Amino acid sequence: MASTESPTPASLSEREMQIIDLVAAGLTNQEIAEKLEISKRTVDNHISNILTKTETDNRVSLVRWALQWGKVCLNDVNCCTLPIHSDRIIS
Template identity: 50%
Template sequence: MSVTTLIIVHTVSLFRDGLRYALSSTPEYRVIGEASNGQQAIQLVDQADPDLVVMDIDLPGVHGLEVARVIKRSHPHIGIILFGPTNDGATVVKAIRAGVSAMVPPNIEFVDLLATLHQVRRGEYPINDLVLTSPEVAATVLEAFRQMVGDDDVQTVFSPLSARELEVLELVAAGRTNREIAAQLDISNQTVKNHISSILRKLAVNDRTQAVVYAMRRGWIKVVLPDGL
């Protein structure tokens, strides 16, 4: 298995030391840099181009959510794992919009963090699970998407996406992972990745979240409400 490189961003040096030490026991991950504030993080990512960034949301200077936006804008392939309030719907919405792949509580157990890293390195978006498992968060996220769709500047125009790409994007909007999409559509995981890459290229956006919002605002896809909401 190839080595996944990552950068740790946290104000507390003891936290960075502890996480780096814990990750040293997992040969599939290699820490290639550390930063203690948002500006340092942006500069370091530009220089090192890691596979993953593990970052605290509360950073001095540039806030963690803004750091995530900047990173995803210039490095859309990088997976971002954010330590933050997972029960705060408004913050989760902002994280989704920023392109964050996963949000985990600051007191997460290392074994659970490792499982999240595995998911993100496979191209999955565990942050979607927060919408499905917490009714409060789900309500906030769905309301935010409804407001986006209801904006005055919504345009219903011809879609440059194929029928299959729209099908994939609608499942992305429903919170499905690449593996789940592949199983539901009876295609390979790689084919799903190819479809998503094509969608991002055609829409000239940097990540899945931006693609979903772009398509929803133009009426190409609809929000699929989870059962019970």
């Protein structure tokens, strides 16, 4: 996980994308767990898997990766090309 930018977009599950949206919205792992009604340990495992898949080292580089590949929409950044998903949170 030495690189902060993955050369290609990773294949992520819908749940992993949902968690990335919540990370990008600034929620802690505990807040994500409460919102999704899952355990914090499950969120921790998802975050770890997401960091590995995206070859990022931390939450900041993960959000940068997600913005780079159009995986999240933040305050009108990257919003024009994203499909609307009713189960995804867009801030």
